[in-house]
Amino acid sequence: MDSRVLRERVRQVWAGDALGGLSEFVTIPALSPAFDQAWAANRQLHAAVELVRAWLAERPIAGARAEVVELPGRTPVLLLDVPARDATNPETAVVYGHLDKQPPAGEWSPGLGPWTPVVKDERLYGRGAGDDGYAAYAAAVALEALHAAGGRHARTVVLLETGEESGSPDLPAYLDELAGRLGPVGLVICLDIAGADHERLWLASSVRxxxxxxxxxxxxxxxxxxxxxxxxxxxxxxxxxxxxxxxxxxxxxxxxxxxxxxxxxxxxxxxxxxxxxxGFLTPRLPVADGVRLVSDDPVELVLNNxxxxxxxxxxxxxxxxxxxxxxxxxxxxxxxxxxxxxxxxxxxxxxxxxxxxxxxxxxxxxxxxxxxxxxxDGWSTTPRAAWLTSALDEASAEVFGAPWRSIPLGGTIPFLGLFGRAYPDAQFVVTGPRGPGNNAHVPDEWLHLQQTERVTETVARILHAHATAR
The missing domain is CATH 3.30.70.360 (Alpha-Beta Plaits)
Known part of the structure; x- marks a missing residue:
């Protein structure tokens, strides 16, 4: 694999088509069903899925097939199924994200709005940009860049649900429905977390x-x-x-x-x-003047959270x-x-x-x-295989220039608990470009664009290493 071509393609696509597609995604008020009881009639979730499906279908990824799966009465799921490329590993890699959104949640700053994409200071502002619309584009860009750079990967399925912000009530039914199609899953990459900064690769070791x-x-x-x-x-x-x-x-x-x-x-x-x-502390919070935290010990605060x-x-x-x-x-x-x-x-x-x-x-x-x-249920990671640790070390050195770190997180991603039970021997990489102050779920949500490029390149490198892992 030509690492230079990989990085250049990631940057090129994110600066152009991916940023444009994600910006258009921001304009769709695709509220999660918990916040839109009439979601089936309003069809904003369907609009978001169709927008992303069309974008994925146009990417130059050999053999890729973008498909919408919709069980009766349930929110739709979007799949991007990419056949293996020069791989000896028969396992499937699954890359997860979600396309449903939180509501505006209050008044946004002047010049910003939940459904108005704004690029400012290397950030894309708008609801769903960072939580979690970028995941669809990052997964596809990683695969596209791998192909351009002569890289390899096992069969890879990008799975994008539309009920995560509601607790993923429909996801178990879809995982049952798709189990035969997914086959033996050996690697799960979840692109839906925030780290402690925008300087290194952060992985989640557990979620509540x-x-x-x-x-x-x-x-x-x-x-x-x-x-x-x-x-x-x-x-x-x-x-x-x-x-x-x-x-x-x-x-x-x-x-x-x-x-x-x-x-x-x-x-x-x-x-x-x-x-x-x-440097990993509890989230930076808008604590009112004079309010004391539950403990003065930062380790106790992280344990509490x-x-x-x-x-x-x-x-x-x-x-x-x-x-x-x-x-x-x-x-x-x-x-x-x-x-x-x-x-x-x-x-x-x-x-x-x-x-x-x-x-x-x-x-x-x-x-x-x-x-x-x-x-x-929550999730706690399985022991990391030697090939994954080596891939993380190499990517961290070459992409970030700093060692990666794993941390427990206080949020919930039901997908991880479901996949952890279904595939107890799989390797998990739970990461993302979000960091302090990204404002997911509150006004002025934003996505750090440079960190998103770095995480995308890292995903490509991990898929490349997994292709020949044993």
Whole structure:
């Protein structure tokens, strides 16, 4: 393989066709089904898939076939199937990304907007540019550059789903449907994470699982004047607060249910200490003045964010805006509970434990309603093969000029848990160009274009090494 040609082709395509295609992708409000109940009728997900499919179909990649697969009633999946090129490895390599997006999530800065692509200071701004539209283009550019440079690769399938931001509820059905077509998967490359900076290659060693549900406590059939009802009918807020106290210690934030905890694996603490020493900290957050973090020890903060369970209340119902709130004993209080789970916890069992805690022996006999409950397992990497470690070392030296590092992450990628169970002996490379301040899920999302080129070249090098791995 001609490394010079590889790098030049990656840079050329990203500066031209790939950046243009990704910019057009930004313009499509392809909201994930959790944020667009009428997604099937609105067909914005389909528009995004068709845009990317057409772009992939035009790439000069010998034998490549771009195909949309859509099971009845489920979000579509886009596949790019590329036959092996000069490979002795019979395994399939799978490269994963997703095309669904988060909503705008507030007001963007002047001159920026969620559906308006803007290139500024080597960044592409717009919703879905970094999470995770770039993955489709990076995978194709890596393969195109490999072919141009005389490289090789095993059979490679780029798999792009459209429900990741909703917890990937349709992905298990598709993996069952496609299992025979994928064949023996030996390498999984997931392009959907953020690292600690934009200077080196960062890999995820684990991601957390997730469980979430809506819980509503109801005490009245309609609201009444608080002067008439308070002290007689229990407050729905107070009952709900009591239920939450069964799950979380309100003073420390520690989760009290053993089903949501796990032991820290060997080497995890050392990995975190090394990462912290080299600049990996918890995410840079817009902490309000005077607010103290949970701990002064950065290692403890990383452990909290990666290997310990947490609860976040991410939404509420039954509570009027402050300016509209009167002297009313409200009939109900509803909360959306989001649990981040340690990577190796059984997520369905954890969700069942939460549901039991919320519904057993409810104070004052209040009515408890649960809805929209879902769970997805986390993932922890398998030991790396010698060929992969060597490929990572070489790519890091030649592409980044700095050693690669692996770190645990606090987010959730259900795909990894599903593939980890389906292919326990496969090698995993979980990486991406996102880094501090990339603003995924919030206003002013952006993609670091130079880091994206470097990650794309690295993906090509890993595919090249995998072609003859044993």
């Amino acid at each position: 699982g997730i469980a979430f549900l809506d819980v509503t406590v109801r005490v009245l059939t309609s609201g009444v004047h608080s002067g008439h009802g308070s002290g007689i009918v229990p407050s729905s807020f107070r009952v709900l607060r009591q239920l939450l106290d069964r799950i979380e210690d309100a003073r420390s934030g520690r989760i009290l249910l053993p089903e949501l905890e796990t032991a820290l694996p060997d080497g995890a603490a050392d990995e975190i200490r090394t990462g912290v020493a080299e 990666t290997w310990r369970p947490t609860l976040s209340v991410t939404g509420a119902d039954g509570l009027p805006p402050l300016l509209d709130a009167g002297n009313v004993l409200r009939p109900y209080t509803g909360l959306k509970l989001s649990f981040r789970l340690p990577p190796t916890v059984d997520a369905p069992a954890a969700l069942a434990a939460v549901e039991k805690a919320l519904t057993a022996d409810v104070p004052s006999g209040a009515q408890v309603e649960l809805a929209r409950a879902e769970a997805a």
